[in-house]
Amino acid sequence: MSSTGIIFNIQRFSVHDGPGIRTTVFFKGCHLGCRWCHNPESRSFEIEEFNGKSLGEKYTIDKLFSEIEKDRVFYDESKGGVTFSGGEPFAQSDFLKEIITKCKTNEIRTVIDTSGYVDRNILKKFVNITDLFLYDIxxxxxxxxxxxxDISNTEILSNLDYLMSQKANIIIRIPMIPRITATEENIKQIRDYILKYDTKPEINLLPFHKIAESKYKKxxxxxxxxxxxxLTxxxxxxxxxxxxxxxxxxxLGG
Ligand code: SF4
Known part of the structure; x- marks a missing residue:
């Protein structure tokens, strides 16, 4: 049976969320509470109302796929595709699996942008159907x-180990938050953690900026x-x- 998902934004012509030109679909809801989150409106799993406007909308698979398919010509020309971001796309895993499967059947390449905070049994279902994982550390x-x-990293690091062991295609993304993640100690710890793998994934550094501040106010x-x-x-x-x-x-950047 076809499921429904809650999406809070669809952004076309993205060039920082994976290869080529992409349509980025932002899923609503995330279990983490990163202090620097650039999409604070994405965290709640509910459709919210602000000043008469809805934040989030219910989509069926067919409705979402028809939005994704509109940009097929750009995907084909640029080797792009669709990126599922959020929020945390894995938090609506049944819907995510169904839309990814539909994209794959229709030869549209897929990327999942994830915090890595997902049950292993769910993650396993995506290893062979996802073209690339953008994995935040x-x-x-x-x-x-x-x-x-607000969340332990035990499961996140263990899931990264699992994806690397499965030879999944991964780019590691590091939000560079001054005095929190962008410290000499943490960056070296991340490097050393990743060095244990047989292969070296590409690393993207995502510098912090305060553009999200206005959203918090809003x-x-x-x-x-x-x-x-x-950061300088x-x-x-x-x-x-x-x-x-x-x-x-x-x-630098995605
Ligand atoms: S994982 Fe991403 S969406 Fe979730 S709180 Fe952190 S920055 Fe925001």
Whole structure:
């Protein structure tokens, strides 16, 4: 039976969410509470109302697929496709599986952008049907991870181990949050964690910026990064070098 999902945005012509030109579908709902979240309106699993406007909309598989298919010509020309992001797409796993399967049947390439916080038995169902995982790694220290995201990283790191063992196609994305994730210690810990694998996944560093602050104001959510400043170019170059010196292919942004 076809399921329904709650989507809060569909963004066309994305070039930072995987290869080529992509349509990014943002799923509503996330179990994490990252202090720096750029999409605070994505966290609740409910359709919310703000100033007479709905945040989130119910989609059937057919309705979502027809939106995705509209951009097929751009996917074909650029080797792009569709990216499922959020929120956390795995939090609506039945709907996600159904739409990915439909895309695969129709030869549209798929990417899942995930926090990695997903039950292993669910993740297993996606290994062979997803073309690429954009996998966020935030903090290696479990205490700091819990402190800044409200969730332990045990399952997230273990799921990364699993995907790497399955030779899944993975790009690791690191949000570079000043004084939280973008510290010498954490970046070196992430590098060392990933170095244990047989292959070296591409690393994307995602520098923090305060553009999300206005969204927090708009939706009446407390912004916890008020005192943060952007990283300098020198700091970013330094962190890039830590990975580059160990032979990682590293990019800024997605
Ligand atoms: S995992 Fe992503 S969507 Fe969820 S709270 Fe963190 S930054 Fe926001």
């Amino acid at each position: 935030k903090l290696i220290d479990p205490v700091l991870h819990l402190k800044y995201t 939706y009446g959510i407390k912004y916890q990064m008020i005192n943060s400043t952007d 170019n020198d700091q970013i170059e330094h962190f890039k070098k830590i990975f580059a010196e160990s032979g990682f292919n590293i990019k």
